[in-house]
Amino acid sequence: MKLLFRIVAGAILVTPLMITGCKKNDEPQKPDTLAYVGSEVCQTCHQDKYDNFIKTGHPYKLNKVVDGKAPTYPYSTVPNPPTGYTWNDVTYVIGGYGWKARFIDNDGYIVTGDAVQYNLATQGWVAYHASDAPGTVKYNCGRCHTTGWKSVADGGQPQDGLPGMDGEFFAGGIQCESCHGMGNVHAFTQDKADITVNTDKTLCGSCHYRNENHTIDASGGFIKHHEQYDELIAAGHNVLDCVSCHSPHKTSIYNGSPGVEAQCTDCHTKTQKHNAAATCTDCHMPHISKSAVKTNEYMGDIATHIFKINTDTTAAQFSTDGKTANPYVTLAFACYGCHKDPDGVGGSGSVKTLSELNALAKGMHN
Ligand code: HEC
Ligand code: HEC
Ligand code: HEC
Ligand code: HEC
Ligand code: HEC
Ligand code: HEC
Ligand code: HEC
Ligand code: HEC
Incomplete structure (x- = not known):
């Protein structure tokens, strides 16, 4: 997946060049405003975490359709968009990693109708909001599906200028910085004091509720x-955290569920x-x-x-x-x-x- 670096509201642009500290004419400066840099920047120093993370469902929650081609997944396939649509008529695919996929049209609205949701288990199509006309259901799901979501109500601009998008985001999917916070300063200093690690179940609970x-x-x-x-x-089990059993960086549903790290009998x-x-x-x-x-x-x-x-x-x-x-x-x-x-x-x-x-x-x- 390609992550686009872009300027988020009021923040400075961070490039991999700056954070890896390559010398240009000017010595790179420690950023004085927090900003997102994207998982691919984290990858440059945390390859092991990235290699596991990129096989979990989190980064595949919202997938941009690039050059009219189907998004790809580590374990699943979404073979084609709903009947009547080509990949050129779809801007994003919602999910498609674990259970089902829904689609966003060229105006940013979620595709509705009788056979517009693809279910992985049956490889079949079912209804989604069949009574709502196409082009009427806005994509307002971003706070649990994207990194850096800012809804239109909170002052965000519709993503990519698409009217159906009810907000903007830094990147589709739950990236490293969804859980660890904006990472440009840490990527520069490499200091653990500059990045958040939250092991409380309320972190996971902010979406899994x-x-x-x-x-x-x-x-x-x-x-x-x-x-x-x-x-x-x-x-x-309220006494436990999610990470008492799960690794946040490994899949718990595919490949023998390596993400379930603690067994009941432990x-x-x-x-x-x-x-x-x-x-x-x-x-x-x-x-x-x-x-x-x-x-x-x-x-x-x-x-x-x-x-x-x-x-x-x-x-x-x-x-x-x-x-x-x-x-x-x-x-x-x-x-x-x-x-x-x-x-x-x-x-x-x-x-x-x-x-x-x-x-x-x-x-x-x-
Ligand atoms: C230029 C290299 C570099 C980049 C880029 C980088 N890190 Fe780090 N990171 C480190 C180093 C080195 C440590 C160990 C610091 C220490 O032990 O004091 C670390 C530690 C961490 C820790 C552990 C903190 C703790 O309290 O134990 C987390 C979490 C982390 N990085 C997340 C990220 C994320 C997320 C990104 C991307 C936004 C990222 N890192 C980008 C070098 C980097
Ligand atoms: C920002 C929202 C968000 C946060 C925070 C979040 N999740 Fe998720 N999680 C999701 C979404 C959305 C999916 C579905 C992704 C997909 O299938 O495309 C998911 C899927 C999963 C899955 C199933 C997919 C897999 O790869 O195994 C597990 C397990 C999981 N999350 C555990 C956790 C744990 C543990 C935490 C906390 C450390 C956490 N999540 C934090 C939104 C979130
Ligand atoms: C409160 C957070 C939250 C909101 C809001 C939310 N979702 Fe999700 N969604 C999740 C989580 C977490 C999962 C994965 C875990 C599960 O399904 O139990 C998920 C799973 C999915 C999946 C299946 C992903 C896959 O790979 O199979 C689809 C499709 C989906 N959501 C669509 C939507 C749509 C469309 C909206 C908005 C109308 C929406 N969701 C709003 C949290 C959320
Ligand atoms: C779903 C939330 C979530 C995502 C996404 C996530 N992390 Fe983490 N990460 C955590 C949590 C929670 C911990 C603490 C785990 C624990 O202590 O059991 C952690 C711990 C870490 C640590 C330090 C402790 C260790 O386990 O070595 C590093 C480094 C790290 N993460 C880097 C990353 C990088 C890099 C990415 C993206 C490639 C990433 N994380 C994506 C939630 C997440
Ligand atoms: C006591 C251990 C334990 C705790 C605590 C725990 N899980 Fe799980 N979780 C599991 C096991 C085991 C599975 C695999 C179940 C199976 O497929 O049989 C799982 C599966 C999942 C799945 C995949 C859903 C599915 O059915 O395939 C998600 C998502 C998930 N956990 C999220 C969470 C979140 C979020 C929390 C914290 C709110 C959490 N888990 C706390 C043990 C735990
Ligand atoms: C065939 C079904 C079954 C299987 C397999 C099973 N359990 Fe249970 N378990 C139960 C039932 C039923 C109860 C409730 C007993 C009661 O209320 O009298 C229970 C109760 C419990 C309790 C709470 C009460 C107590 O006895 O402490 C724990 C903890 C528990 N099981 C853990 C486990 C673990 C760990 C395993 C795997 C090693 C396991 N169970 C396998 C059916 C099962
Ligand atoms: C993973 C599958 C599985 C689950 C879940 C399961 N069973 Fe069974 N059970 C079996 C099998 C297989 C047999 C032996 C063949 C048969 O009776 O079908 C069996 C046999 C039994 C028997 C007759 C033999 C004996 O051991 O006394 C009883 C009674 C029973 N189960 C009760 C339960 C109860 C109560 C639960 C739920 C708390 C439960 N089972 C859950 C698979 C399961
Ligand atoms: C990290 C440790 C840990 C793991 C792993 C764990 N448990 Fe527990 N479990 C606890 C604690 C602590 C309690 C609450 C105190 C007690 O009853 O001992 C508990 C309680 C329970 C109860 C009673 C719940 C109630 O509401 O009465 C059941 C049932 C149970 N566990 C089943 C399981 C099963 C099944 C697994 C594996 C999927 C599992 N546990 C994994 C620590 C754990």
Whole structure:
């Protein structure tokens, strides 16, 4: 991916030349205003971090279409834009790394219609805002998808002069400086005092959440996606940070998930009554959330971060109106990923009623 260096509001332009300290006529000066420099500048001194980071989803969150060519990804492919569009009619692709891709048209609006969202798992097209005419849904997602987002309401100019863009940004995707802050001064001084390292879960939680009250929002029988923070703080793992388990620089969904650095058994010693092979995450992190595709009514496509299992057979996963999830995993979601419910819905294992599940689940590890 090519990052463009450009002047951000009130800041000075930093070039790799200046920060690597090559001598020209004038000795390079320490910048006196903070500015973004881009991940490719960080790469010049932190190659190892960059090589892992560039395989995570973060930098692929918003991909510019250059020269009418499809953006490329380390593990996935978005083969073509929606029917009726060529790559020349698309300015940016939103996502396409982990679950799904949406598209931004030549005026900066998100493409809407019946078959305009590409789902990676099924390699199929589904609706997005089908009742909104094309050219009416603005791109206002930038605070979680770009580096250095400034919305029009906060005084930003529409990115690239496109009217559908509801703000401007330094770079598409979550770059090094999204998490570490503007890095021009550090890149010059190479001093760790000039760069931020924030290990608190509120950093990750500034994007991996859905609403300011941190309720666990749901719809259609699944928890909505990007609520990992809301889920984590709802139960006992609230004592942990995201980086207690994750490396922020490695992927947690591809290539054997090297980003999951701490295993459950690093902190817990557990024996279990369930004799058949099931991993800790099979029962404690079932796919109760959905981003793009569900397999059946118990299986979405994102692992929950609630962890706590409620063995009560009458416990409900969702509120009566279906709009929020309760802060635990019910037996149905914990077990029907493998077993089947009495109607035959679920995984490929044996049929089990809730009371049969409860009989084994209560005191599972005692
Ligand atoms: C010219 C080389 C150079 C460039 C460019 C550079 N760094 Fe560094 N960085 C260093 C050195 C050297 C250290 C170790 C400093 C120390 O230990 O005192 C470091 C340390 C760090 C640390 C660790 C800080 C800590 O508290 O332990 C972070 C985070 C970091 N850099 C991020 C970045 C980011 C983000 C960028 C791009 C905006 C970047 N660096 C660009 C040389 C560089
Ligand atoms: C500025 C917003 C933002 C911040 C801050 C952020 N994320 Fe993300 N994260 C995203 C978005 C958006 C995606 C989806 C990227 C994609 O799939 O294209 C994502 C994807 C991920 C993924 C799945 C993709 C992969 O490569 O494994 C993991 C795991 C993850 N983030 C963990 C973290 C952790 C841990 C932190 C804190 C250290 C964090 N994120 C901070 C926005 C953010
Ligand atoms: C999603 C947020 C996020 C992104 C993106 C990110 N970092 Fe980090 N980085 C962190 C966090 C959090 C830590 C502290 C990790 C810990 O202590 O467990 C860290 C630690 C570091 C460190 C020092 C400690 C170490 O692990 O060696 C360096 C150097 C660093 N990052 C450089 C980079 C560079 C360079 C990039 C881009 C190529 C980058 N980071 C992208 C969140 C991020
Ligand atoms: C509060 C932060 C936030 C906002 C606002 C947000 N997203 Fe996201 N989005 C995320 C995170 C985090 C992920 C990845 C983790 C997950 O899905 O659980 C994600 C994932 C995605 C993905 C899938 C990425 C992939 O590679 O599969 C798409 C597409 C997407 N978002 C589109 C949008 C659109 C369009 C908007 C605006 C209408 C939007 N998002 C607003 C945080 C956000
Ligand atoms: C870094 C250490 C650490 C790791 C890794 C870890 N846990 Fe925990 N876990 C804790 C702590 C601390 C608690 C809260 C205190 C306690 O109950 O011991 C906890 C509590 C729990 C609980 C009870 C939650 C509640 O709300 O009652 C469950 C279930 C659990 N962990 C499962 C897991 C699973 C499954 C994994 C792997 C995906 C895992 N843990 C990984 C440290 C860890
Ligand atoms: C106790 C350990 C633990 C903690 C704490 C933790 N995670 Fe995870 N996370 C995991 C594991 C394990 C997976 C892989 C689950 C699987 O696919 O089976 C994962 C997967 C993910 C994914 C990929 C989603 C998917 O289902 O493929 C994202 C995004 C993510 N974590 C974000 C976060 C964020 C953000 C935080 C902090 C709010 C966090 N995680 C805290 C263990 C943890
Ligand atoms: C990863 C898949 C998987 C998950 C998740 C899973 N099971 Fe199983 N379970 C199996 C398999 C495989 C068997 C043996 C063959 C069969 O019964 O289908 C089994 C057998 C059983 C049996 C009968 C044999 C025995 O060990 O007593 C019970 C009862 C049971 N599981 C309960 C549960 C409960 C309760 C949960 C959820 C808390 C659960 N299972 C989650 C795969 C799983
Ligand atoms: C077959 C499903 C299943 C598997 C596999 C499983 N658990 Fe559990 N776990 C449960 C159930 C059900 C409960 C709730 C027991 C209760 O409330 O009486 C539980 C409770 C817990 C608790 C909290 C209560 C306690 O006993 O401390 C922790 C921590 C925990 N599990 C960790 C783990 C770890 C770590 C692994 C992997 C080594 C694991 N579990 C594997 C089903 C499972």
